[in-house]
Amino acid sequence: MSNESITIKNGTFLGDTREFCEQQKLEEIKKQKYLDPLYDAAFKAFLSDEQALVSFLNGVFHLEGDNKIKSVTVKNTEINIIFPQVKTFRLDIRAKTANGFCINVEMQKAKPLHFVERVLLQHSAFLLQSKYELDQETFAGQSTNLTDAERAERESRRYEIPPTFAIWICDFTIQQQDNYRGTWAIRNEKGLTISDKVKYIIYDLTQFNKPELQIKTDEERWLFLLKHAGSSQSLPDFGDETIAKAIRRILVNNASETLLREQVKSMVLTEEEQDYLAWIKMKGVELGADKKAREMARDMLLDNEPIDKIVKYTKLPDSEVLEIKASLDQK
Template identity: 55%
Template sequence: MSEEKIVFTPQEAELVEKLKNRTYLDPRYDAAFKALLNDEAALVSFLNGVLHLAEKERIVKVEIRNPELNILFPETKSFRFDIRATTESGYGINVEMQKVSPTNFTERILLQHSAFVIQSKYEYDKKYKELFPLEPTEEQRAEREARRYDFPPTYAIWVCDFKIARQKGYHDVWSISNGEGLTVTEKIKYIMLDLSQFTKSEGSLENDEDRWLYLIKNAGQAESLPNFDDEVFADALRRIFVGNANKQLLKDQVNNMMTDDEHLDFIAYHTVEAKRKGHAEGHAEGLAEGRAEGRAEGRAEGRAEGLAEGCSSTLDAVREAGASDELMTRIKEILAGKEKLV
């Protein structure tokens, strides 16, 4: 769409004006994250950093692919990845920026990666099947058998702006292992990067992984950032510099910052949980106080106190999940009855 045809709604225009007071777009939102890394040189640098590859295994080239997958279940289920790429050696790479921890986060990772593996298998087989002869030789049949259930290595990299449960440190690797903890395949890996545990200052950055995570975590609030005397980093910073952003990038960024259906579902889930927990605790406390004091006021006071405690504990959980200040404000208003969830 041409720049002239892009129109901001009043809410979008208000957020755009706020963005213009900042130096960089915040890469913890999808639009700026893609602008930062959806470039071959930047992605190669980022992958070599976070995958901790040995020198002889370092990635030299990647092909950035269509990020949207459609899988039939039999109904079509669409998956839109932040960044999807294939390395020169055939590895499938998916890079995701996750601002808020959704309900059933682990299941979400597994479901999305299952679709990624299926797509990678389809692409792996497609060209081979097109060239397979109608009357294969014994060697060709043997090769087909070897490929029947084979698929390329697929790695998912999740950059999370919240505390990942049961993770110690900002970098962890999930893999498929047996009951003794031994890895049974190297073809599926999940690299989990926890920004809440990444606390390094500019002066303590040691490698490219540190440098990329530092930019991702701090760009949204920083007045200036280092380019580390590296043109790849310098180009990446130019792509998220607010003064360079075109209208489409600004529109995408502010829409990421606004409440969409996924955010509304997130709010609804935690609002319902707060009320359920509060009513349950309040009912128990109210009955106890009512029996002890023999008056209705005890039951009412107990229910009120329980609701307040339930709301408070749920807000703590939402905050730990990485909810933005805007989401936190809206949840508080809903719980207080000042706003309805629509």
């Protein structure tokens, strides 16, 4: 449809504009039972509540008993670190736990170019922001006339960083992972971790295929709901009141007009997504080609065709074909 195209809506002429696209999307959303938390607005409504975030983080870090996180402080998502030629970062959810862990939780619906580099760059900004805030808390109120003891303490903590953990929930295949969860850190060639203060936990929802009856942990419960809410007519609360409240927050009938409008904006193509589509067109990559190739691979696997033959005809890498095979074997 070209920009010159005209549509009549409630007696009003509307061009093929973002406003028109948003109105169409709003009408679609109102027919659904739940807002889809794989998009920013509903994701934040679903998970940025402090009780929900505590439950989610305890699940992510597999914490139990006295080791559980008791409380978190949800912080401003704006990052004040500015990189030349790079847009200002605004995180999805940023929080600090009662024991001083700095947490960033990101929902990524579409795979951006240079995804790994984006994770690293964004985390670098998050780390610098967290370091700045730690210093502000530690040395707030110090006068300019410092004692030798105060100067010595400041020097001893000059390069101290707080633990910073990035959690990325991705609705696309992570090529580097062979499971739905990957925990990444900075390690040497022997696999020794240089610091436990920086970690990346990346979830690949395309590989999370557990049915409801097999869900056992808090981690699995939250992932199940995130993955299925957008297409479900009934979500289980697993007998957990915190989860039940989170589900109620994304009920379409409970959503405020503001939340609905924010959800619409997050579902209509952003400038970044339009840039990505333009890049695909410039590279001559046809949208849907990868999906068709994966569907072909799936059909060939069901016909018990050999892996090398599937790779030859679909042009998919061995690793992707094996991923599809593993998902079929689980069913």
